Amino acid sequence: MKEILSTQGLSKSYKSVKAIQNLNLQISEGQAYGILGPNGSGKTTTLSIVTGIIRQDSGSFRWFGEPPEAGQRRSIGSLIEIPHFYPYLNLEKNLRIICDIKGMDYRDIHRVLEMAKLHERRKSRFSTLSLGMKQRLGMAAALLGDPRVLVLDEPTNGLDPEGIAEVREVVLEQVKQGKTLILASHILSEVEKICNYVAILKKGELLANGPVKELLTEDEIVELSCDNNTVLREKLENSDLVKEVKTENGVLVLTLNEKITPSEINAFAFDQKLVIHHLLSRKRSLESQFLELVKEE
Amino acid sequence: MIRRLLHIEQIKLLNYNPFRITLGIYFLAFSLGLLIYPAIDKEIPVISLSDLFRFPDVWLFLTWVTEPYNLLLALIIIMITTKEFNNHTFKTQLVFGLSRTELLLQKLMLIVVLSLFATLLLGATSLTLGLIYSYKLTFNIALENTWILGRYFVSSFAYMSMGLLVALLIKNTALSLLTFLAMRTFVDPVLFLILRKYEVKWYLPMRTTTQLTPVPNLIEIFEKKMNSAESINESALDIIPEGLPDWLNIFMVLLYTSLAIWASYLLMQRRRFT
Numbered sequence: 001m002k003e004i005l006s007t008q009g010l011s012k013s014y015k016s017v018k019a020i021q022n023l024n025l026q027i028s029e030g031q032a033y034g035i036l037g038p039n040g041s042g043k044t045t046t047l048s049i050v051t052g053i054i055r056q057d058s059g060s061f062r063w064f065g066e067p068p069e070a071g072q073r074r075s076i077g078s079l080i081e082i083p084h085f086y087p088y089l090n091l092e093k094n095l096r097i098i099c100d101i102k103g104m105d106y107r108d109i110h111r112v113l114e115m116a117k118l119h120e121r122r123k124s125r126f127s128t129l130s131l132g133m134k135q136r137l138g139m140a141a142a143l144l145g146d147p148r149v150l151v152l153d154e155p156t157n158g159l160d161p162e163g164i165a166e167v168r169e170v171v172l173e174q175v176k177q178g179k180t181l182i183l184a185s186h187i188l189s190e191v192e193k194i195c196n197y198v199a200i201l202k203k204g205e206l207l208a209n210g211p212v213k214e215l216l217t218e219d220e221i222v223e224l225s226c227d228n229n230t231v232l233r234e235k236l237e238n239s240d241l242v243k244e245v246k247t248e249n250g251v252l253v254l255t256l257n258e259k260i261t262p263s264e265i266n267a268f269a270f271d272q273k274l275v276i277h278h279l280l281s282r283k284r285s286l287e288s289q290f291l292e293l294v295k296e297e
Numbered sequence: 298m299i300r301r302l303l304h305i306e307q308i309k310l311l312n313y314n315p316f317r318i319t320l321g322i323y324f325l326a327f328s329l330g331l332l333i334y335p336a337i338d339k340e341i342p343v344i345s346l347s348d349l350f351r352f353p354d355v356w357l358f359l360t361w362v363t364e365p366y367n368l369l370l371a372l373i374i375i376m377i378t379t380k381e382f383n384n385h386t387f388k389t390q391l392v393f394g395l396s397r398t399e400l401l402l403q404k405l406m407l408i409v410v411l412s413l414f415a416t417l418l419l420g421a422t423s424l425t426l427g428l429i430y431s432y433k434l435t436f437n438i439a440l441e442n443t444w445i446l447g448r449y450f451v452s453s454f455a456y457m458s459m460g461l462l463v464a465l466l467i468k469n470t471a472l473s474l475l476t477f478l479a480m481r482t483f484v485d486p487v488l489f490l491i492l493r494k495y496e497v498k499w500y501l502p503m504r505t506t507t508q509l510t511p512v513p514n515l516i517e518i519f520e521k522k523m524n525s526a527e528s529i530n531e532s533a534l535d536i537i538p539e540g541l542p543d544w545l546n547i548f549m550v551l552l553y554t555s556l557a558i559w560a561s562y563l564l565m566q567r568r569r570f571t
Contacts, residue, residue: 051392054569070396078392084385089312100305101393141393 001028002065004149004180005050009059012045012204019045020204022059027182027197032175034195034212035184036290042204043184044081047153051078074102077147079155083138087127091118091137094126095144104145115170116140131158139167149180156190168194188290200290219243222262224269225251225278232274241268251278302403303410305390310407315376323369327418349513350430353441357513359423360445364510367453368481370411371460375473378404378464388570401565404461405558412453420446445510451547452509455554459502462557465564499540505549508540 003026010023020042027033035043048054050061052073063072085094095109113119116136121129129137135158142150155171156164171194175181185191191198192212199209208215226232229252236245236254241264244255254265262281269276310316349358381387387400395403420443427439460477467473485503492498499505540546 048571052396053388053391053571055567070391070394070399072394073392074394076394080388080392084389086309086312086386087384088314089308093308093312097305097308097390098393100301100308101390101395103301 001030003027003062004029004031005061005063005182006065007046007050007059007061010046010049010056010061011058012042012049012054012056018204020049020201023201023204023206025199025206025209027180029180030178031197032181032195033183034191034198035182035201036186036188036191036198037184037201038186040203041186041201043186043201044153045204046201047078047080047151047182047184051076051080051151053080075145075147076149076151077142077144078151079138079142080151080153082157083134083141085126085134085137085141088125090123090125091129092122094137095141098141098144102145108144108146112140112143115143117166132160132163135159136163136167139170143170143174147179149182150174151182153184154186155183156185156187220256220260220262221282222254222256222265223248223251223278223280223282224254224265224276226269226274226276228274232269232272235272235274236265236268239268241265298399299402299406302399303406306403306407310377313377313380316373319369319373319376323366324418326366326369327363327422350426352427352431352434352439353443354513355423355427355430356442356445359419359426360449360510361513363419363422364449364452364507367415367456368478370415370453371456371477372474373411374404374408374457374460375464375477376470377407378461379468379470379473382468383470385571387568391570397565397568398562401562405458408454408457408461411457412450415453416446416450419449448509448547451550451554452506455506455509455550455557458554458557458561459506462561462564465561465568499546500549502553505541505546505553508546509550511540 005025005027007023007025011021012019023042023046025033025035025046035046037043045054049056050063050068052068052070061068063076066072086097089097091113092109095112096106099106099109110119110122113122116139118133118136118140121133126134126137135155139152139155142152150171152171156167159167168190171181171183175194181194183191183195196212197210198212198215200207200215224232229247229250233245233247233252236242236252241257241260242254243257246253256262256265262279266276266279349355390400391397428434431439459480460473463477463480464473467476481503485501488501489498489504492501499508541549
């Protein structure tokens with residue numbers, strides 16, 4: 001697969017705050033790559049660096065396998081944070097400026113305005129738009145010229161539920177067409193619904209990355225207790241039934257390996273002559289997994 | 298590419314009200330002021346201001362009179378540049394594919410266009426007034442002193458480049474405007490007074506720029522008029538000799554302008570456009 005974006009040891013600090021530290025990302029053609037992290041984890045900083053707004057302190061990045069230069073950004077559709085346009089210009093004129101920068105003619109403007117459901121407002125000044133409309137215009141600008149790479153930073157920010165659904169639909173459509181998507185979000189479900197690959201950031205460090213299916217699976221958690229938890233724990237740890245065993249409040253908390261059911265655990269304990277008197281199965285939600293990944297050590 | 302950059306500036310500017318208003322004031326100052334001068338001095342005997350509107354003196358006189366108007370052009374540059382910071386539109390342009398150098402180039406090209414516009418306006422006005430008020434018209438007399446237009450262009454360009462640097466440095470509209478005006482009306486003149494005993498006073502940036510379009514020797518022209526009416530058109534108006542030699546003065550202005558552009562370039566490369 002062709003490389004779209006890669007970063008090598010990217011770091012950036014704002015005074016004493018380390019925004020991102022030694023970040024290495026590889027994004028290939030056709031991937032829908034989610035960058036997931038809580039507020040302040042460095043998502044926007046990362047995207048601001050690769051779109052040329054700010055300069056990194058150290059490290060480097062490459063677009064399409066080449067060292068970065070302004071011309072590459074003309075084939076990338078970006079929406080970084082809140083979209084900023086000329087408040088006194090109408091929507092059409094604002095998009096004309098983008099067309100001029102990208103070196104394309106103005107014919108595409110109507111298509112993207114219709115896509116963003118802003119065509120009727122095309123003669124309104126940008127300053128008269130609501131926050132959600134501004135966000136949609138940002139999406140429209142990103143889609144101008146049908147770029148093969150989309151870089152979106154929290155694209156559903158400030159939108160009402162209907163708007164969120166619409167933007168997701170548009171983005172999903174782009175992914176289906178084989179476009180490469182780089183999406184930063186703090187909303188887990190958004191990344192889960194749109195992306196097939198995810199990197200999780202925390203305080204500017206890459207915590208984990210991999211296919212969404214592997215990284216964000218719903219593990220089965222079993223709580224159990226028997227007369228001799230210490231022995232059971234030892235036995236379980238030596239078996240290939242569980243990924244992880246913890247003791248919480250006097251009960252064992254197991255993370256089961258794939259395709260292992262609680263009854264198998266029960267049977268296993270029984271074989272070891274240990275009688276379980278408490279067994280509770282609970283699915284761990286993605287949300288709590290995500291929170292666990294990023295919580296304070 | 299250059300045409301595209303200019304076109305982007307055109308969309309931004311022609312729809313920007315403060316730009317239209319400032320340019321309107323500029324036009325008004327140019328046309329009204331110049332129409333009023335010849336009208337007000339009908340009463341005064343012997344000395345008539347309309348003497349100043351004859352070829353070839355009109356070139357020098359009008360250039361001197363309209364030189365402060367260049368400040369308005371510099372204010373336009375400051376306004377539109379700081380607005381790009383306020384509206385975060387430098388960021389938008391970067392994200393969609395302009396380079397930092399192109400952002401600067403955009404503004405520099407606008408400065409060239411506005412300088413050309415100012416010079417052409419001055420040329421057209423001088424030519425018109427000259428044609429109206431001159432007694433004797435020959436090609437040579439009419440075109441004598443037109444070299445001053447070249448200096449007017451340099452002067453406009455220099456003011457706007459300094460304005461651009463101030464805007465990139467300060468980013469805030471009101472503060473930038475104040476700083477720039479203070480430099481011209483207060484800091485430079487005060488320094489000039491403090492340094493009055495030293496030759497270095499002529500090297501102050503704003504002073505060298507005003508010296509580009511120096512004060513014409515007004516007394517001389519009226520004396521000539523009083524002594525003999527015929528000799529007026531025979532010798533061109535002189536400039537009161539003052540300050541640096543011409544070539545050095547022009548060199549200093551070009552040096553300051555280059556420095557301002559170079560500093561603007563460095564600022565543009567390093568600024569964080571969020």
